[in-house]
Amino acid sequence: MSPPLARLHQTLPQLVLRTDEDSLRHYGQDWTRYYPPAPLAIAMPATVAEVQGIVRWAREHKVALVPSGGRTGLSGGAVAANGELVVSFERMNRIGSFDRIARTVQCEPGVVTAALQQYAADKGLCYPVDFASSGSSQIGGNIATNAGGIKVIRYGMTREWVAGLTVVTGAGELLELNRGLAKNNTGYDFRHLFIGSEGTLGFVVGATMRLTLPPAPQAVLLLALPALADVMRVFEVFREGITLSAFEFFSDQALGHVLARGHLPPPFEARAPFYVLLELDDPAHAGDATALKLFERCLEQGWVLDGVMSLSLQHARELWAYRESISESITPYTPYKNDIAVNISRVPAFIASLDALLAANYPDFEVIWYGHIGDGNLHINVLKPSALPLEAFRDACEQVNEQVFALVRDFGGSMSAEHGVGLLKRDYLSVSRSEQEIALMRSLKSAFDPDGIMNPGKLLV
Amino acid sequence: MSPPLARLHQTLPQLVLRTDEDSLRHYGQDWTRYYPPAPLAIAMPATVAEVQGIVRWAREHKVALVPSGGRTGLSGGAVAANGELVVSFERMNRIGSFDRIARTVQCEPGVVTAALQQYAADKGLCYPVDFASSGSSQIGGNIATNAGGIKVIRYGMTREWVAGLTVVTGAGELLELNRGLAKNNTGYDFRHLFIGSEGTLGFVVGATMRLTLPPAPQAVLLLALPALADVMRVFEVFREGITLSAFEFFSDQALGHVLARGHLPPPFEARAPFYVLLELDDPAHAGDATALKLFERCLEQGWVLDGVMSLSLQHARELWAYRESISESITPYTPYKNDIAVNISRVPAFIASLDALLAANYPDFEVIWYGHIGDGNLHINVLKPSALPLEAFRDACEQVNEQVFALVRDFGGSMSAEHGVGLLKRDYLSVSRSEQEIALMRSLKSAFDPDGIMNPGKLLV
Known part of the structure; x- marks a missing residue:
């Protein structure tokens, strides 16, 4: 154990530390596979006090810290390739007090997205941010990356669902941001600054997440299109006529890979260059007839070649499967x-x-x-x-x-x-950001992380 | 004309400047009446370049700037009581390019809220943030104060409706924040930092505002309650059973002042200590029967004494009038x-x-x-x-x-x-904010406004 690490152990004797090869490899990388993992060690705090202790130690010993959630990122934000201490939140994974009136629940950062979704469902509610990595990704990481997913058009990004944040800054200060309030106009909203900051300002150590009523089962349409240019024409027709909760597209090559796995039958008799999957946001199904009319209008214009509308919840799920299986079906390539x-x-x-x-x-x-x-x-x-x-x-x-x-x-x-x-x-x-904006980002980082210990080299050079 | 002002006129000869007594009084204060107005002058830029020129001049001459919208604020954010230059945006009031597919519209900061609402209505859409001062307040001021209003429970604050911002910082830099994108995870979201910053970081000189489909006419219930404690009991019952777009309450004293004006008949035969107005979010009116059942449940529990449900759009507007007239009816006191x-x-x-x-x-x-x-x-x-x-x-x-x-x-x-x-x-x-948060707010202000010329003394001492 290196002298700084020994010192950390001495200061925080209860803190779980791992330095075995398997752990260093496992916790040192995310879903990108471009950077060979090389962390100093893995720390697994169980309390906010331990997180603050780690930050104090890191400032003193000039050790860089990498926050680590489910490590399902695709941009290397959670990679530790330069002797950093990885701070994994997997031991801080409790779902805390639930507030039925406010429809909020307190989460530790290591709560897995799917666990929050299940918790909400058990309460008759819904946490609607959803993506392929829900089974592994953690709430802290979702917040740090402002995760999106397949229902953004209806429910927005993770940002919309964070009512309050508890963070430990790179200076080791504990901040309670917005305290879960629905309305609070008292100066700069640091909560929104931390959302999407990729661990460069501090650690998310707690979050008050909003929940909502579960959507009624929605009708899904899968349409076959003759050309890429028609995708937006179809979007415009439907967007004006009816409220949508999803509008996804994929190419015939994408469908080809999905069908090649042999789990799903071809959706139409003939293949088409492009496909669109749209889901209505229409709890009372009052718009199903409207949707059919809009479909016919697209058909008449030649923007759509064929289409199918879900007849049951099961059928809707089957139609979604064409879109949701793409990523996995191309992974081998x-x-x-x-x-x-x-x-x-x-x-x-x-x-x-x-x-x-x-x-x-x-x-x-x-x-x-x-x-x-x-x-x-x-x-x-x-x-x-x-x-x-x-x-x-x-x-x-x-x-x-x-x-x-x-x-x-x-x-x-x-x-x-x-x-x-x-x-x-x-x-x-x-x-995407101007020179002036990047300079301001650096200034802000310095204010929250004066020693530059928080996930250095990520986001900003 | 003071030497700095003469210099401003020389530098920006097209810039409209006012120094007459009436203008100084009119533009030097907001709806608070606690601070005697004493601005240096009123500048009325017509272009972003003029705004940048004003900031350069202000930095050079160490003159404080006060952004000025509709001045309907209730906290003195737009007051100029110390020789500041008021920068009024009333000449920058154009509604620019409308994007039907993205459902966004570009606004100059001086666009009056009601003008944007009307513009949206003319396009078959809706700008849903609404409050008593919509006829005077301006979009730039709404953004700077993150204005709320009567439909926050359904539509959120102004924050939710800002897809992109163009700002001139206190350093005179022009920043394009988020460019109206629905998804953009590229570092710290300065857009959210400027929203609610009360003009202390820079000027909002343009905004891409989101619009939405207009809500279907909604049913409104007005309920009479025996006690303040029952207000939240009733809220809980309705919140669990049905989706609400508004839940307002007021006391019998409030109603008394409304009725004293003689414009509205008493809503119920007998007066009650408290009233609740709730609006359903239920486009297909599928929930009207549910709402009546929930009402009956509250009645049985003794949490509600009487109630009325709107039978038409006109009736719904009349019920809203009881709540909406309160503020005006007590103003004389x-x-x-x-x-x-x-x-x-x-x-x-x-x-x-x-x-x-x-x-x-x-x-x-x-x-x-x-x-x-x-x-x-x-x-x-x-x-x-x-x-x-x-x-x-x-x-x-x-x-x-x-x-x-x-x-x-x-x-x-x-x-x-x-x-x-x-x-x-x-x-x-x-x-509402910790010592550490306030210190960080100061650091951030310094980064955007190095000379402290932007609305000094507001928000932060």
Whole structure:
């Protein structure tokens, strides 16, 4: 045990510390696999006091700290590759006092998203932020990355569901932010500053999360489209006529990979270049007839080739499965992931430019399009040809990346819609933020983290 | 014209400047009437470049700047009592490009709230943030104060409706914050930092505002209650059974003042100590029968004495009028206003303590209770006895204020739920924010406003 670590153990004898190889590897990385893990050790605090003790120790010994939740991030925000102390919150995973009137519940940061969802369901309520990694991701990490997911169009990002935050800053100070109040206009709202700050200002050590009534079972439509450009035409027709809780799209290549797994039958007799999945936000099903009319209008215009509407909850789940299985079905191809967003109304023009750019630059690679297009968010996955070595593939993708980001910049878009910046996109931050903004971000970080011990090198260089 | 002012005129010859007595008085104060206006002059920029020019000039000449919208604030945030240059945005009042797909519209800061509401209505949409001052308040001021209002329980505060912000910082830098994107996880969200910052970090010079589909006409219930403690019991019953878009309460004294104006008939045959107005969020009116059942349950429990449900849109508007007329009906009594909030579930205990405190301290004053109790927000208005001089009344109220705020602190509440801090509550900021938070607020202010020219003395001492 290194002298600083021995000192930490001496100061906080109850603190669980791990230094075995397996733990260092396991806790030193997230779902990115680009950075070899090399942490100093793993600390597993059980109390807020221990977290504060760790911060005091880190300031004294100039040791960098990496907050660690479920490590399901895709941008390297929770990677410890430079001798940092990883602070895992998995022992702080209690769901605390539930408030039925306010519809809030207190969570420790290590509560797994699915555990909160289940807790809410047991109370007859719902925690509606949902994504593929719900079974592993933790609330603290969701907050630190402002996690999004498949129902953002209806329920927003994690940000909307945080009524209060308890944080330990990089200076070791304990702050109670907003205290769970619905209304509180008393100066700068630091709660929103910490949400999405990727652990660079301090640790989330507690959160008051909002819950809501569970949605009634919703009708789902799956539509087959002749062209990418029609996706937004269809969106416009439905958006004007009815309230939507989801509007997802995917390409026929994406569907091909899903069908190849053999779990689902083809949704239509004939294949089509693109598909749209939309879910109505219509508790009383008063809009089902309207939805059919809107569908017919799209059909008449030639923007839709075929379509199916769910007839039961089970049927709706089956239709969702086409969209939800994509990510897993392409994982074996080591996809190079892009997570970009532009303003919704600029999506058609952006897609046209991006399509041309990718076609010109990836003649030999398979490009899989899908995404939460109802909020302007596209996931573009480039699949590695099996014969190509990983490194050559990555190099090729990174070159194209520069061009994709130049296009994002031209369209005033975001180079990270929901995955965050972390290590992976840190050098591209200027695509979405101005020089002045980045300088101000540095100033703010200094105010909360004067010694620069909080997740250094993530988000900001 | 003072030498600095002459220099401003020389630098920006097109900039409209006013120094006449009427303008100084008119633009130097808000709806608080405690601070004698004494601005240096009124500047009325027409462009962002002029705003930046004003900031450069102010930094050079060490002149304080006060942003000025509709000046409908109740905390003195827009008061200029110390030789500041008032920067009025009334010439920057254009509604710019509308985006039907994204459902957003660009606004200059001087757009009047009601003008945006009307614009949205003309497009078949709705800007749902609404309050008594909508006819005068401006979007820039709404954002700077994170204005709330009567539909917060359903639509949230102004914060929820700001998709993007353009600001000029106290350093004169122009920042484009979030660019109207629905999803953008690229570091600290300065947009949320500026919302509610009361002009202490910089000027809002443009905003991309979200619009939504207009709500279907909603059923409204007005209920008569035997006791204050029953208000939250009724809330709990309805909150669990049905979705609400408003839950307001008021005391019989409040109703008395409304009825005394002679515009409205008594709502019930017999008077009751308290009333609750609730609006259903139920587009298809599928819940009307449920609402009646919930009403009957409250009646059986003795928590409700009588009730009426709206039978038409016109009837619903008439029921709303009882609640909406309160503020105006008590204005002649120079009310001393408290705008406090606690966590919703703590409202009953808080009300009991507060009721006892006020009864003990205001034996001779009439205390009018009302508020958006569905989000924990109480407005307590103390009316001045006509014989008592204004100053003696104010002194008496300020003494009680200390005790009210001590109670708010004990309950972990907010000493300004929606009115903001400004000058009026600046010295009480520590009721709701810790010493460390206030120190961090100062650091952040320095980063955005290095010379301290932005609305100095407001929010922070």
